[in-house]
Amino acid sequence: MEIHRTAIHCQTSGNTDVIDITPQVTEALRxxxxxxGVVFLFVxxxxxxxxxxxxxxxxxxxLIRTIEKIAPQNISYQHNLRWxxxxxxxxxxxxxxxxxxNIPVTNKKLLVGAWQQIVLLDFDNRxxxxxxxxxxxxx
Amino acid sequence: MEIHRTAIHCQTSGNTDVIDITPQVTEALRxxxxxxGVVFLFVxxxxxxxxxxxxxxxxxxxLIRTIEKIAPQNISYQHNLRWxxxxxxxxxxxxxxxxxxNIPVTNKKLLVGAWQQIVLLDFDNRxxxxxxxxxxxxx
Amino acid sequence: MEIHRTAIHCQTSGNTDVIDITPQVTEALRxxxxxxGVVFLFVxxxxxxxxxxxxxxxxxxxLIRTIEKIAPQNISYQHNLRWxxxxxxxxxxxxxxxxxxNIPVTNKKLLVGAWQQIVLLDFDNRxxxxxxxxxxxxx
Numbered sequence: 001m002e003i004h005r006t007a008i009h010c011q012t013s014g015n016t017d018v019i020d021i022t023p024q025v026t027e028a029l030r031x032x033x034x035x036x037g038v039v040f041l042f043v044x045x046x047x048x049x050x051x052x053x054x055x056x057x058x059x060x061x062x063l064i065r066t067i068e069k070i071a072p073q074n075i076s077y078q079h080n081l082r083w084x085x086x087x088x089x090x091x092x093x094x095x096x097x098x099x100x101x102n103i104p105v106t107n108k109k110l111l112v113g114a115w116q117q118i119v120l121l122d123f124d125n126r127x128x129x130x131x132x133x134x135x136x137x138x139x
Numbered sequence: 140m141e142i143h144r145t146a147i148h149c150q151t152s153g154n155t156d157v158i159d160i161t162p163q164v165t166e167a168l169r170x171x172x173x174x175x176g177v178v179f180l181f182v183x184x185x186x187x188x189x190x191x192x193x194x195x196x197x198x199x200x201x202l203i204r205t206i207e208k209i210a211p212q213n214i215s216y217q218h219n220l221r222w223x224x225x226x227x228x229x230x231x232x233x234x235x236x237x238x239x240x241n242i243p244v245t246n247k248k249l250l251v252g253a254w255q256q257i258v259l260l261d262f263d264n265r266x267x268x269x270x271x272x273x274x275x276x277x278x
Numbered sequence: 279m280e281i282h283r284t285a286i287h288c289q290t291s292g293n294t295d296v297i298d299i300t301p302q303v304t305e306a307l308r309x310x311x312x313x314x315g316v317v318f319l320f321v322x323x324x325x326x327x328x329x330x331x332x333x334x335x336x337x338x339x340x341l342i343r344t345i346e347k348i349a350p351q352n353i354s355y356q357h358n359l360r361w362x363x364x365x366x367x368x369x370x371x372x373x374x375x376x377x378x379x380n381i382p383v384t385n386k387k388l389l390v391g392a393w394q395q396i397v398l399l400d401f402d403n404r405x406x407x408x409x410x411x412x413x414x415x416x417x
Contacts, residue, residue: 001140001141001142001279002279003279003314003315003316003415003416003417005314005382005384036142036144037142037274038142038179038274038276040316040380040382042380042381042382042389044389044390044391044394045391045393045394046330046331046332046337046391046393046394046395051234051235051237051238052185052233052234052237052238053185053230053233053234054185054218054230056218056221056222057217057221058216058217058218058219058220058221058222058227059216059217059218059227059230059231061217062216062217062218062227062228062230062231063230063231063234063235066209066210066231066235067235069209070209070344070347070348071344077336077337077340078335078336078337078339078340079332079334079336079337079340080336081336082334082335082336083334083336088336088337088340089340091331091332091337091340091341092337092340092341092344094330094331095329095330095331095341096235096329096341096344096345096374096375097235097237098237098329098330098375098376098379099329099330099379099394100379100380100381101237101238101239102179102181102239102241102380103181103239104144104179104181104272104274106144111181111183111272112183113183113184113185115184115185116183116184116185116238117185133382133389135315135316135382137142137276137316137415138142139142140279140280140281175281175283176281176413177281177318177413177415190373190374190376190377191324191372191373191376191377192324192369192372192373193324193357193369195357195360195361196356196360197355197356197357197358197359197360197361197366198324198355198356198357198366198369198370200356201355201356201357201366201369201370202369202370202373202374205348205349205370205374206374208348209348235374236374236376237376240376240377240378241318241320241378241380242320242378243283243318243320243411243413245283250320250322250411251322252322252323252324254323254324255322255323255324255377276281276415277281278281
């Protein structure tokens with residue numbers, strides 16, 4: 001049993017940017033040589049999150065609209081009053097979606113659905129350079 | 140340290156069907172022979188999710204109603220306009236809830252609460268045959 | 279490769295109490311001696327959850343307000359009608375947020391963001407003694 005760690009770096013535009021990182025995760029898996037195991041993903045930072053989605057622009061927009069309804073940008077947030085950085089909504093969204101994910105691997109492939117991509121969501125109110133930690137455990 | 144992989148197959152009715160898969164996960168754990176470790180769960184597909192809940196019909200209905208409020212079925216979704224399959228709400232719900240979970244194991248038992256069951260949620264708008272990947276890591 | 283298990287015990291006040299458990303997770307990591315690996319966290323019970331957040335009172339209050347909007351305490355829940363314990367909203371909130379999390383470890387440190395803390399959320403309607411299971415895998 002081995003564990004490999006690498007990182008995916010993404011330049012985002014912020015503002016609930018939703019980025020398909022499946023190609024980079026697949027590349028990391030190939031680089032590890034692991035055949036059977038689990039991929040663990042984690043995004044460092046308190047205004048970003050990870051999930052899976054069918055990555056087509058229609059659904060991505062539908063998800064963004066729903067998240068905007070749950071934690072609207074243009075209402076008052078105590079975080080903004082205290083820190084003045086205007087991204088209270090970004091923090092709330094990130095906490096609701098969550099920073100971690102695990103994906104099974106078999107026969108050197110990610111066991112995701114045919115229409116299921118892995119996405120990074122950047123909720124911050126400005127462009128950011130993000131790091132997603134990829135750990136691959138297995139044989 | 141070993142890792143075992145198996146799968147749970149469920150015939151669902153779709154339409155936010157919530158299915159208790161704790162018995163099947165428990166059975167998979169027994170079959171693995173693992174005493175101490177972690178169970179990793181993942182549902183392949185972009186219209187299903189996993190979580191835990193006290194599996195009694197009252198709370199299950201309460202959860203379904205809340206999810207219906209967050210991402211209603213009968214509003215317009217861009218996904219539906221593009222693909223015509225009418226399940227835009229299913230995709231949004233699945234992305235919000237998330238496809239993966241990990242559960243600790245000690246002394247050959249799942250370390251869940253007494254009233255905490257593991258559930259598969261099928262948000263698609265039709266019956267589906269679902270696969271939940273179960274990986275059991277440990278000794 | 280080794281796996282270590284320990285538990286964090288928290289006395290909470292319930293009522294969507296949000297508790298920073300990063301110091302205890304860090305202490306558990308130190309105790310394990312693991313240098314490279316993954317920390318798996320799980321809260322047993324169906325009215326609590328785990329996530330990450332910038333732990334300052336403004337954002338914590340913003341998150342609590344958002345969760346209250348998603349699953350309000352003072353509406354009718356079928357769970358309450360059946361069981362009379364008044365915490366239907368607590369169960370719904372816990373299922374939406376989820377009970378598990380994984381955090382990468384490198385060079386004996388949690389790879390979280392500078393302003394990203396690990397939190398336990400207790401949604402129950404009364405004080406509780408909670409156990410968060412901590413499993414540390416690695417070398």
